[in-house]
Amino acid sequence: MLNNQHLYEKELEMRRRDLLHEMERRQLLAQLPKRLHMSRRAAGKLGVLLLKLGMWLKQLEHPRLVLED
16 A cells, blocks of 8 residues: 555656646746847847947048038
8 A cells, every 4th residue: 555655646746747847838938929029129229239330430431521611
């Protein structure tokens, strides 16, 4: 009888671990769109920064003509 109880407890523990693992997996999957959104937003901000940097560098290449009176 003791042996059966021991096997039953082991089976319960394995089932509990499986359920915890599944919960963790679902939580990670639920966060995925948020992370993807954050990555897109960061990429967009980086793109804007690079465009501004490029415009600034072009202005340094071609300084505005100063009109003399």
